[in-house]
Amino acid sequence: MNKPVILCVDDEPILLFALKLQLKENFGNQYYIETAENGEEGIEIIDELLANNIELPLVISDQVMPGMLGDELLTRIHNKLPETLKILLTGHADVSAIARTVNNANLYRYIAKPWDPTDLKLTVTEAVRSYFHKKELSEFYKGLEKKVAERTLELERKNKYLNMAVHDLKNPLSIIQTSSEMITNHFDNSDKKQLLEFNSYIFSSTKNMFELITDLLDVNQIESDKLKVRPKLIDIEIILDDLIKHYRILAKAKDISLYFKTDHKSYQAMLDEKMILSVLENLISNAIKYSPYDKSIYIRLLSTETHIRCEIQDEGPGLSKEDQKKLFGQFARLSPQPTADEPATGLGLFIVKQLVETMRGKVWCDTEKTKGATFIVEFPSI
Ligand SMILES: Nc1ncnc2c1ncn2[C@@H]1O[C@H](COP(=O)(O)OP(=O)(O)OP(=O)(O)O)[C@@H](O)[C@H]1O
Ligand SMILES: [Mg+2]
Incomplete structure (x- = not known):
């Protein structure tokens, strides 16, 4: 590596030679002592040092030069190298030149000519020490800033996953709430089989919640950059069948009918079971949440040679062009409002997009305002 440079500029060749000699004697082991006989030459040397990435801790310059x-x-x-320390040599105490250099070039010291060799040695020793000390400090702060930025990013990531996990607890909770209300309200005119069915929804939703909480406590997952995917062969039709059964109860409370249609093919794909469940739950619960009473929701499963596609179509308010742009963002609360005061945090579709993309799928919305919304998720089939 090249030694750092101390640059001396003076138009008097004898003085310049004397300066170089003294500095070489005292500092020659650690620094190259470069000289220039005028300002232009000095600038040329600086540009060369910069181009070769050579450090310049100190410049000593005469004031009066042609x-x-x-x-x-x-x-x-100073404009090129603000950290470099500057010393001005003046034949007579040129106060205005010193003041200008203090203001414009952050002058470190001025030394009166003829200089005292001991004073020069001490001043240069102190200057280079202070330069490297400042550099060390600035590197330390840079390192610190980097650490703070990394930590902030990590906390934001944790926060994001916590929000996702907490959010996902709400769906099974609303099934538990509605099922228990059904049991209370219809206890006398329900048969045992129906009551047991409601109870089974409570049981499976509680189980879902336990699984979610286990995930939430899995610090590794929360801290890791990516969501952990556990892909396995999944039949989406079975998952949807089960989900629709559960969500019919919620829909019924708003007199909404859920229709499920398939084209009788195979709907198998390599997916993470919990993730696909969360995706479909969010889309179905949205369709119910944003549909007015007494409407229909159509859920279709389609299979092409390469893809499996699920469409969830509602007869709700649909989404304007403006709303569509923000639809999959975090905390997106848009113009459509829940029609039965259901809770809404604006995280569901953000989570859906993250999960779908983690499973190499696509999600989008076909919608026209007033014509309802159709959400489409697509995954590569096996
Ligand atoms: N099927 C839909 N029809 C009309 N608007 C919808 C539909 N689905 C979502 N939206 C709009 O998009 C916004 C974002 O939906 P998202 O699912 O992300 O959040 P949310 O339903 O408000 O809250 P949650 O976090 O509980 O899911 C909603 O607030 C709603 O305005
Ligand atoms: Mg939602």
């Missing part, structure tokens, strides 16, 4: 004056030279160097 062409560029010392204060102007130091100001120009």
